[in-house]
Amino acid sequence: xxxxxxxxxxxxxxxxxxxxxxxxxxxxxxxxxxxxxxxxxxxxxxxxxxxxxxxxxxxxxxxxxxxxxxxxxxxxxxxxxxxxxxxxxxxxxxxxxxxxxxxxxxxxxxxxxxxxxxxxxxxxxxxxxxxxxxxxxxxxxxxxxxxxxxxxxxxxxxxxxxxxxxxxxxxxxxxxxxxxxxxxxxxxxxxxxxxxxxxxxxxxxxxxxxxxxxxxxxxxxxx
Amino acid sequence: xxxxxxxxxxxxxxxxxxxxxxxxxxxxxxxxxxxxxxxxxxxxxxxxxxxxxxxxxxxxxxxxxxxxxxxxxxxxxxxxxxxxxxxxxxxxxxxxxxxxxxxxxxxxxxxxxxxxxxxxxxxxxxxxxxxxxxxxxxxxxxxxxxxxxxxxxxxxxxxxxxxxxxxxxxxxxxxxxxxxxxxxxxxxxxxxxxxxxxxxxxxxxxxxxxxxxxxxxxxxxxx
DNA sequence: GTCTATATTCTGATAGAC
DNA sequence: GTCTATCAGAATATAGAC
Numbered sequence: 001x002x003x004x005x006x007x008x009x010x011x012x013x014x015x016x017x018x019x020x021x022x023x024x025x026x027x028x029x030x031x032x033x034x035x036x037x038x039x040x041x042x043x044x045x046x047x048x049x050x051x052x053x054x055x056x057x058x059x060x061x062x063x064x065x066x067x068x069x070x071x072x073x074x075x076x077x078x079x080x081x082x083x084x085x086x087x088x089x090x091x092x093x094x095x096x097x098x099x100x101x102x103x104x105x106x107x108x109x110x111x112x113x114x115x116x117x118x119x120x121x122x123x124x125x126x127x128x129x130x131x132x133x134x135x136x137x138x139x140x141x142x143x144x145x146x147x148x149x150x151x152x153x154x155x156x157x158x159x160x161x162x163x164x165x166x167x168x169x170x171x172x173x174x175x176x177x178x179x180x181x182x183x184x185x186x187x188x189x190x191x192x193x194x195x196x197x198x199x200x201x202x203x204x205x206x207x208x209x210x211x212x213x214x215x216x217x218x219x220x221x222x223x
Numbered sequence: 224x225x226x227x228x229x230x231x232x233x234x235x236x237x238x239x240x241x242x243x244x245x246x247x248x249x250x251x252x253x254x255x256x257x258x259x260x261x262x263x264x265x266x267x268x269x270x271x272x273x274x275x276x277x278x279x280x281x282x283x284x285x286x287x288x289x290x291x292x293x294x295x296x297x298x299x300x301x302x303x304x305x306x307x308x309x310x311x312x313x314x315x316x317x318x319x320x321x322x323x324x325x326x327x328x329x330x331x332x333x334x335x336x337x338x339x340x341x342x343x344x345x346x347x348x349x350x351x352x353x354x355x356x357x358x359x360x361x362x363x364x365x366x367x368x369x370x371x372x373x374x375x376x377x378x379x380x381x382x383x384x385x386x387x388x389x390x391x392x393x394x395x396x397x398x399x400x401x402x403x404x405x406x407x408x409x410x411x412x413x414x415x416x417x418x419x420x421x422x423x424x425x426x427x428x429x430x431x432x433x434x435x436x437x438x439x440x441x442x443x444x445x446x
Numbered sequence: 447g448t449c450t451a452t453a454t455t456c457t458g459a460t461a462g463a464c
Numbered sequence: 465g466t467c468t469a470t471c472a473g474a475a476t477a478t479a480g481a482c
C-alpha cells in the first residue's frame with residue numbers, strides 16, 4: 001500500500017510517541033487518500049461520496065462521521081493539493097544564492113519530476129479554482145504573496161544590472177510555468193495530435209528538464 | 224441578442240430559401256446556446272438541465288423534447304466546441320504558401336483573438352477530454368489526423384533544408400500551443416500570482432501575439 | 447411545440463443497532 | 465468506531481393536457 005510521503009511521516013511521528021512499529025493506515029487517512037484520488041481525477045461535482053467510501057474500503061456513513069460533509073472533505077483535499085502544488089516551487093524561489101537562471105533550471109526540474117508523479121494535479125487546481133472565486137482564494141493569496149514580492153524584486157534587480165532585458169513578470173511566469181506544466185495539462189490531446197505513446201511521453205518530459213531552461217534563456221534575449 | 228457567427232449563417236441560409244428577413248432564434252438554437260454557455264463554463268457534472276432551461280428562457284420539458292437527454296445534448300456541444308477550437312488552427316496549418324515561421328505567427332494571432340472571445344473553451348476541452356477516454360476520441364482523431372501528417376512533413380522538410388534545427392514535433396507543438404493557450408487556461412492563478420487585473424491581462428495577451436512568434440523563433444535556434 | 451405536474455432515479459446525509 | 469437501513473432533497477426524464 002503506497003502512501004504519500006507526508007502521510008507516512010505523520011504516521012511515523014505519531015508512532016514514535018507510542019510504539020516503535022508504524023501502524024496500519026488509519027480509517028481517516030484511508031478516506032482522505034481515496035477522496036484525494038477521486039476528487040483530483042474527476043473534480044468535485046463528478047465525484048460521489050459513495051465512490052470515495054468504496055475506494056477507501058469503508059462504509060458511506062463513516063465518511064460523514066469523520067468529515068461531516070462532502071464539501072468539508074473536499075475543502076481539505078483542495079487545500080492540501082494546492083499547498084503540495086506550490087510547495088515544490090517555494091523552496092527554489094527563496095534560494096538567495098541562486099541566480100534567476102539557476103532558479104529556472106531548479107524549478108523546471110523539480111516540477112517535471114513532481115508532475116510525473118502527480119499528473120492530474122494541475123488540471124484539478126486550474127479547474128476547481130475557476131468556480132470558487134473568493135472562497136479559498138484568500139488562503140491561496142497568503143501562500144503566494146511573499147513569493148510574488150521576492151520574485152518581482154529579483155527580476156527587477158537582474159534587469160537593472162543589465163543581466164537580462166526587461167520582461168514583464170507576467171510573461172516570465174506564464175512562460176516558465178506554461179512550458180513546464182502545460183504538456184501535463186494537455187497530455188491527452190497532445191499525445192493524440194503528435195502520436196506519442198506513454199513511454200515516449202515520459203522520455204520527452206525528461207528531455208524538457210534540460211530544454212526548458214535553455215529555451216527560457218533564449219527567449220529572454222529576444223528584443 | 225448576440226449569436227455565434229455559425230448560427231447566424233445557418234439561420235440566414237435557411238431564411239434565404241423562404242423569406243428575406245432573418246427570423247428570431249429558434250427554440251432549439253436557444254437551448255443549444257444556453258447549454259454551450261453553461262457546459263463550457265462549469266462542465267458536465269456541475270451543470271443542471273434546469274439551469275440550461277432557465278438560461279434559455281424555456282421549460283425543462285422542452286429540453287428533453289428536443290435533445291432526449293442531458294448526455295446527448297452535452298455530446299453535441301462537446302463536439303461543436305472541439306471543432307470550433309481546432310477550426311481556427313486548421314486553415315492556417317494547411318496554407319501551402321506560408322513558411323513554418325509565418326504559420327506560427329498566424330496561428331498565435333488567430334488563437335489569441337479567438338481565446339479572448341472564448342476564454343473558457345480550452346479548459347473545458349482539456350477537462351472533459353480526460354474523463355472520456357475512447358468515447359469521442361475517435362471523432363477527434365479523424366479531425367486531427369490529416370493535420371498531423373501535414374505539420375510533421377513540413378517540420379521535417381524545413382529541418383532537412385537546414386532552415387531550422389531538428390526539433391521533436393511534440394516539443395514544437397507543445398511549445399506553440401502552450402505559450403499561446405496556457406495563459407488563458409491558468410488565467411485566474413496567473414493573475415493572482417502576478418497581481419495583474421483584467422484590463423492589463425488583455426493588453427498582455429495582445430503583446431503576446433507579437434512575442435510568441437519571436438520567442439518560438441529564438442527557441443528553435445537553441446542547440 | 448409548449449406547458450404543468452409527476453414519476454423515477456440518484457445522492458448526500460442521518461438514525462440507531464452493535 | 466463501524467455498520468445497515470432509511471430519509472430528504474435534488475436532478476433527470478416522462479405523461480398528458482392544451
